[in-house]
Amino acid sequence: MDPIIVLLISIIVVIFAWFYVRRRGPKLPPGPYPFPIIGNILQLGRNPHQSLADLSKTHGPLMSLKLGSIYTVVVSSPELAKLFLQEHDQVFSGRTISAAAEAHEHDKYSMALMPAGERWKKARRLCREHMFSARQLEAGAGLRREKLQKLLDYVRECSVNGRAVNLGEVAFVTSLNLLTVTLFSVDFTEFDSDATQQLKETIEGVTKVLGAPNVADFFPFLKRWDPQGIKRRSELHFGKLLAILRGIINERLESRSVQRKNDLLDTLLDVMEGSEYDLSFKEIQHVLLDLFLGGSDSTQSTVEWAMTELLAKPEKMSKAKNELRSVVGENNQVEESDVSSSRLPYLGAVIKETLRLHPPGPLLIPRRADREVEIGGYMIPQNAQIFVNVWAIGRDSSIWPNATSFEPERFLDSKIELKGQDFELIPFGSGRRMCPGLALADRMLHLMLGSLLHNFDWKMEGGVRPDTQEEFGLALHKALPLKAIPLYCF
Numbered sequence: 001m002d003p004i005i006v007l008l009i010s011i012i013v014v015i016f017a018w019f020y021v022r023r024r025g026p027k028l029p030p031g032p033y034p035f036p037i038i039g040n041i042l043q044l045g046r047n048p049h050q051s052l053a054d055l056s057k058t059h060g061p062l063m064s065l066k067l068g069s070i071y072t073v074v075v076s077s078p079e080l081a082k083l084f085l086q087e088h089d090q091v092f093s094g095r096t097i098s099a100a101a102e103a104h105e106h107d108k109y110s111m112a113l114m115p116a117g118e119r120w121k122k123a124r125r126l127c128r129e130h131m132f133s134a135r136q137l138e139a140g141a142g143l144r145r146e147k148l149q150k151l152l153d154y155v156r157e158c159s160v161n162g163r164a165v166n167l168g169e170v171a172f173v174t175s176l177n178l179l180t181v182t183l184f185s186v187d188f189t190e191f192d193s194d195a196t197q198q199l200k201e202t203i204e205g206v207t208k209v210l211g212a213p214n215v216a217d218f219f220p221f222l223k224r225w226d227p228q229g230i231k232r233r234s235e236l237h238f239g240k241l242l243a244i245l246r247g248i249i250n251e252r253l254e255s256r257s258v259q260r261k262n263d264l265l266d267t268l269l270d271v272m273e274g275s276e277y278d279l280s281f282k283e284i285q286h287v288l289l290d291l292f293l294g295g296s297d298s299t300q301s302t303v304e305w306a307m308t309e310l311l312a313k314p315e316k317m318s319k320a321k322n323e324l325r326s327v328v329g330e331n332n333q334v335e336e337s338d339v340s341s342s343r344l345p346y347l348g349a350v351i352k353e354t355l356r357l358h359p360p361g362p363l364l365i366p367r368r369a370d371r372e373v374e375i376g377g378y379m380i381p382q383n384a385q386i387f388v389n390v391w392a393i394g395r396d397s398s399i400w401p402n403a404t405s406f407e408p409e410r411f412l413d414s415k416i417e418l419k420g421q422d423f424e425l426i427p428f429g430s431g432r433r434m435c436p437g438l439a440l441a442d443r444m445l446h447l448m449l450g451s452l453l454h455n456f457d458w459k460m461e462g463g464v465r466p467d468t469q470e471e472f473g474l475a476l477h478k479a480l481p482l483k484a485i486p487l488y489c490f
């Protein structure tokens with residue numbers, strides 16, 4: 001027989017065999033039909049977590065989409081979240097890297113983005129031992145109390161002048177102050193100052209570029225042209241923040257031979273100068289940047305959402321205030337010891353309920369499949385981007401009665417914790433890449449929210465109801481800022 005015909009027959013046989021094997025093997029998860037080239041990009045809309053929650057009602061809790069050339073899997077049930085984040089934790093411990101995150105090589109040095117290898121383990125261990133351990137957190141309690149007093153002084157001044165407080169803004173400044181005194185004993189920001197405004201704009205700039213939809217992320221071959229200029233803007237904002245951190249580190253390198261502060265920064269510099277972990281100046285800069293970015297936006301948005309929900313439901317606000325009055329006492333301030341000894345169960349329930357309805361990371365930080373794996377009878381391809389839609393899980397009416405209603409009481413007799421083991425409530429993620437800042441975030445949230453409620457009564461500016469429109473970004477913010485008037489209590 002003609003060799004060309006033999007070759008053609010062989011090719012046809014191989015193609016048929018390949019299709020036959022594929023059809024018999026596990027299939028890809030179902031999902032909406034993708035358009036040519038763009039796939040399902042247009043279906044994401046302005047609030048992807050909401051659009052994906054709607055789509056998963058039709059296509060199921062394990063759904064797949066094509067976002068340009070990126071194959072994406074969306075997980076929207078606690079059972080599947082457990083399979084992805086706990087049972088197959090190792091396979092899904094990689095991150096999907098956006099073009100914006102590559103500015104100043106942040107993706108290579110960032111603890112939140114680097115592959116879960118030895119360097120990542122080293123960074124996590126340092127933070128666990130020298131920042132988030134119970135002993136370290138206790139040591140920073142006094143400094144945090146001072147920063148909280150600044151918040152109270154500022155709000156008291158507004159109440160005396162009958163001025164509305166922008167709650168997102170004060171929560172941002174306070175979160176940043178609580179973080180910076182914990183990280184490097186520096187008071188970074190003042191309320192209403194130009195420097196604060198500049199810092200806020202720089203951090204917002206970074207979070208905006210990191211959260212912005214970028215066509216180069218959907219079609220990676222476009223990265224080199226940066227068609228929307230997002231990478232360029234990212235370089236600019238990251239550059240400014242890194243320069244601020246460089247200044248702080250250099251100042252400390254000079255001053256610490258005379259006086260040590262024994263905070264996380266001193267510890268990181270000890271490590272850099274010693275040989276135990278082999279840590280570079282650049283790594284220290286990016287680890288600090290991570291903690292800064294990871295901690296400020298998320299904590300701010302949680303405080304603002306909690307106040308929004310409580311202002312919309314005054315009876316819940318009264319319950320929280322009554323608990324504070326009876327546990328803390330009229331003339332005392334909320335202390336971290338009140339938080340660590342769980343003496344404020346209703347306040348704790350308010351925080352859980354806020355994180356259920358308004359998780360700052362509604363899709364977590366996107367994971368990536370390091371290899372092909374079969375889950376629930378479906379094949380998850382290598383390099384697939386994984387979104388865990390914790391926003392959808394938090395509003396699933398088959399899990400939560402009156403799912404969209406703010407009812408902290410649901411957590412009072414419940415054993416559900418935020419520690420990544422109860423998959424119906426995982427705003428801090430789960431598994432090896434779970435948020436390392438949970439213990440600090442818990443203290444900061446109780447302190448800020450507890451103090452704002454304990455020391456002041458609140459009413460909406462203009463007597464309007466607070467709106468609950470969302471704006472998707474690096475953290476899920478309110479679309480419109482919450483402004484309320486504080487009435488001085490004591």
Ligand code: HEM
Nearest residue numbers: 112291294295298361365427428429430433434435437441
């Ligand atoms: C309300 C407060 C916070 C929330 C809701 C939150 C949520 C999250 C989530 C969802 C992740 C991804 C987890 C995953 O992929 O499974 C994460 C990671 C991370 N968070 Fe938080 N976070 C908060 C506060 C903080 C604070 C205060 C810090 C530090 C000061 C922090 C530092 C980090 C870091 C460094 C990572 C990356 C961890 C890694 O990839 O290994 N976060 N956080």
